[in-house]
Amino acid sequence: MKKAEFKLDTLTCPTCVKKIENSLNKTKGINSVRVLFNSSKVKVEFDENETNADKIGGVLLSLGFTVLSTKIT
Amino acid sequence: MLYINKYKNKITAISGILIVFGFITGAFGYINFKNALLILATVLAGIPIIIKAVQALRLKTFSIELLVSIAIIGAIYIQEFTESSVVSFLFLLGDYLEARTLEKTRSSLKTLIDMAPQEATVVRDGQTITIPAEEVEKGDRVVIKSGGKIPVDGSIVLGQASIIEAAITGESTPVFKEVNDKVFTGSIIDNGYIEIIAEKVGDDTTFAKIIELVEEAQESKSKTQKFLDKFANVYTPAIVLLAIIVFIITRDLRLSITFLVVACPGALVIGAPVSNVAGIGNGARNGVLIKGGEVMDKLSKVDVIVFDKTGTLTKGKPEVTDIKVFGDIGTDELLGLVAKAETISEHHLGQTIVKEAEKRNLDINNDSVSGEIIKGSGIKAVVDGRSVIAGNYKLMNNENIEMDDKVLQYATEREKEGNTAVYAAIDGQIKGIFSIADKIRDDALTSLKQLRKNGIKKFVMLTGDNRHTARLVSGKLGIDEFYAELLPDEKVEHIKKLKNKGHVVAMAGDGINDAPAIALADIGLAMGEGGTDVAMETADVVLMADKLIQFSHAYALSKATIRNIRQNTFFAVAVVIVLLAGVLSGNVHLASGMFIHEASVLLVILNAMRLIRFKSR
Numbered sequence: 001m002k003k004a005e006f007k008l009d010t011l012t013c014p015t016c017v018k019k020i021e022n023s024l025n026k027t028k029g030i031n032s033v034r035v036l037f038n039s040s041k042v043k044v045e046f047d048e049n050e051t052n053a054d055k056i057g058g059v060l061l062s063l064g065f066t067v068l069s070t071k072i073t
Numbered sequence: 074m075l076y077i078n079k080y081k082n083k084i085t086a087i088s089g090i091l092i093v094f095g096f097i098t099g100a101f102g103y104i105n106f107k108n109a110l111l112i113l114a115t116v117l118a119g120i121p122i123i124i125k126a127v128q129a130l131r132l133k134t135f136s137i138e139l140l141v142s143i144a145i146i147g148a149i150y151i152q153e154f155t156e157s158s159v160v161s162f163l164f165l166l167g168d169y170l171e172a173r174t175l176e177k178t179r180s181s182l183k184t185l186i187d188m189a190p191q192e193a194t195v196v197r198d199g200q201t202i203t204i205p206a207e208e209v210e211k212g213d214r215v216v217i218k219s220g221g222k223i224p225v226d227g228s229i230v231l232g233q234a235s236i237i238e239a240a241i242t243g244e245s246t247p248v249f250k251e252v253n254d255k256v257f258t259g260s261i262i263d264n265g266y267i268e269i270i271a272e273k274v275g276d277d278t279t280f281a282k283i284i285e286l287v288e289e290a291q292e293s294k295s296k297t298q299k300f301l302d303k304f305a306n307v308y309t310p311a312i313v314l315l316a317i318i319v320f321i322i323t324r325d326l327r328l329s330i331t332f333l334v335v336a337c338p339g340a341l342v343i344g345a346p347v348s349n350v351a352g353i354g355n356g357a358r359n360g361v362l363i364k365g366g367e368v369m370d371k372l373s374k375v376d377v378i379v380f381d382k383t384g385t386l387t388k389g390k391p392e393v394t395d396i397k398v399f400g401d402i403g404t405d406e407l408l409g410l411v412a413k414a415e416t417i418s419e420h421h422l423g424q425t426i427v428k429e430a431e432k433r434n435l436d437i438n439n440d441s442v443s444g445e446i447i448k449g450s451g452i453k454a455v456v457d458g459r460s461v462i463a464g465n466y467k468l469m470n471n472e473n474i475e476m477d478d479k480v481l482q483y484a485t486e487r488e489k490e491g492n493t494a495v496y497a498a499i500d501g502q503i504k505g506i507f508s509i510a511d512k513i514r515d516d517a518l519t520s521l522k523q524l525r526k527n528g529i530k531k532f533v534m535l536t537g538d539n540r541h542t543a544r545l546v547s548g549k550l551g552i553d554e555f556y557a558e559l560l561p562d563e564k565v566e567h568i569k570k571l572k573n574k575g576h577v578v579a580m581a582g583d584g585i586n587d588a589p590a591i592a593l594a595d596i597g598l599a600m601g602e603g604g605t606d607v608a609m610e611t612a613d614v615v616l617m618a619d620k621l622i623q624f625s626h627a628y629a630l631s632k633a634t635i636r637n638i639r640q641n642t643f644f645a646v647a648v649v650i651v652l653l654a655g656v657l658s659g660n661v662h663l664a665s666g667m668f669i670h671e672a673s674v675l676l677v678i679l680n681a682m683r684l685i686r687f688k689s690r
Contacts, residue, residue: 010172010175010176012171012175018129019128019129036288036291036292037292037346038288038291038292038346038350039179039288039291039292041288063128064124064125064128073276
């Protein structure tokens with residue numbers, strides 16, 4: 001189990017939060033998703049055997065969000 | 074897709090220009106040319122909106138973009154190109170302005186994050202190297218020069234400095250620190266030079282924890298917010314449905330799409346969260362961590378505050394408040410002799426006297442001291458060949474030290490004022506009295522006055538200390554009720570009683586001893602150790618600078634924040650009602666409806682921004 005934190009471009013619409021939560025929750029290997037609307041961050045817990053931070057970043061990108069930085073712990 | 078997002082601002086600007094040109098050409102009578110320009114503007118500005126709407130729809134979420142998209146397509150269908158282009162342009166412009174202003178309301182947290190140190194100078198294998206702050210490891214020796222930023226939490230091992238700890242405490246006055254003192258990440262060396270050993274690095278530093286706590290707090294939603302979120306979920310599809318019904322009844326497509334646009338729930342949804350974010354941010358910058366919207370709401374309703382005495386209303390550390398000298402001896406000479414004698418004592422009163430001597434830079438070298446501790450009474454010693462006896466009245470009596478009425482009267486007076494009197498006799502003669510007391514915090518009286526002014530009805534003090542001292546402290550501060558000689562579980566009982574009477578109770582106390590009472594109170598407040606993990610986890614409100622005045626700021630701030638949320642909600646509802654009435658009476662059209670809608674969202678954010686600058690003092 002690993003944790004990743006993605007810093008995104010400023011989130012403005014509260015619907016973005018739903019969008020991110022819904023699609024990441026459907027992504028394989030992801031155990032939990034938390035979107036911090038006000039700090040424009042996405043915190044994800046994932047299984048490193050099934051997916052990786054790059055792939056998750058890719059999902060965010062395909063949803064139309066620019067990932068500014070990624071932190072993995 | 075990403076491409077469009079990246080150039081959204083440019084797209085907005087171009088479509089705006091196209092619209093202006095469209096109107097100009099229209100004014101000269103080239104109607105076809107005008108329409109072409111306006112259609113182009115609509116398509117350009119409409120694409121990002123429609124894409125977003127579709128994305129959300131694919132995830133089965135109804136978005137505001139969906140409402141707007143339907144309106145744009147509808148407007149093109151009935152060939153109202155002016156309306157369609159203005160609506161799409163205004164929506165994008167609104168989006169841009171929202172992002173800009175939202176950034177501002179979040180800026181107070183950003184200024185905090187910006188205080189994070191970027192790099193560190195460490196000594197490794199005898200070499201001084203500069204590395205990124207996050208690469209510092211536990212145990213590293215870190216060098217910080219004047220003007221530099223402390224990159225990790227640690228203890229000073231060399232040097233001294235005056236340090237500005239605003240990033241942690243919100244206080245901009247520098248504090249002086251020297252060897253063995255702890256320093257915190259994000260503090261700035263105002264003057265001096267220190268070397269420290271890193272103790273907490275990366276995400277474990279107090280600074281990192283504060284940032285995380287504030288981020289989480291800004292995210293945690295109050296009941297009203299949760300309700301509004303749910304409301305928006307139902308509201309948006311309901312509006313689509315209603316618009317269809319309006320169309321079926323009136324057969325007026327223009328009316329139904331106007332209805333769609335003005336009913337967007339913008340200001341209503343964003344009103345409460347922005348106020349909370351701005352309020353919490355203001356607190357964080359002033360050294361008060363308020364843990365979320367729910368806490369903000371409750372804090373504003375508090376009407377009774379319960380204080381622990383020691384360490385909360387008082388400093389928690391006894392100090393020498395006065396030294397009275399009798400006969401032919403200097404104050405420093407007397408203090409020096411007694412302090413030397415007291416170095417062999419473990420008693421806290423003795424230690425207080427030693428500390429006072431250290432503070433006055435007196436020599437307390439105890440090579441020439443021999444003596445004995447008389448348990449529960451004081452100390453008997455020989456210092457530099459002179460006999461020193463220091464202790465309570467009983468000890469003086471037992472040692473047959475003569476004391477006249479003047480001395481005894483003075484001692485009684487001091488004791489009445491809440492001091493403990495320590496008698497000192499040199500060579501068998503009474504020479505002085507040390508008054509020792511746990512002083513009331515300097516800001517206690519002002520803070521309590523401000524709190525009362527802002528709406529606190531009753532102050533209660535609970536203490537384990539004796540009745541006499543409790544009465545004195547509560548009298549000086551104007552506390553309404555006090556209960557002394559209590560055990561921790563008796564404190565809990567008092568909180569329970571107050572809550573049962575229907576009061577909203579805040580409890581301020583020592584984070585460890587008073588933990589159960591703090592947990593039970595509606596609002597728990599940890600004092601005296603703002604930076605510790607326990608305090609930061611258990612309390613609802615954390616005071617980083619250990620100052621009561623911060624509590625009074627937090628209370629005033631919570632009231633202002635809740636007021637702000639009410640204003641925003643009221644305003645948002647009023648705008649929707651006015652707009653709907655305007656649409657139904659035919660006074661508000663698609664473009665003007667969009668304009669008013671976007672303007673109301675911006676006004677709500679601007680109103681919340683006032684909280685960033687809120688000052689209670």
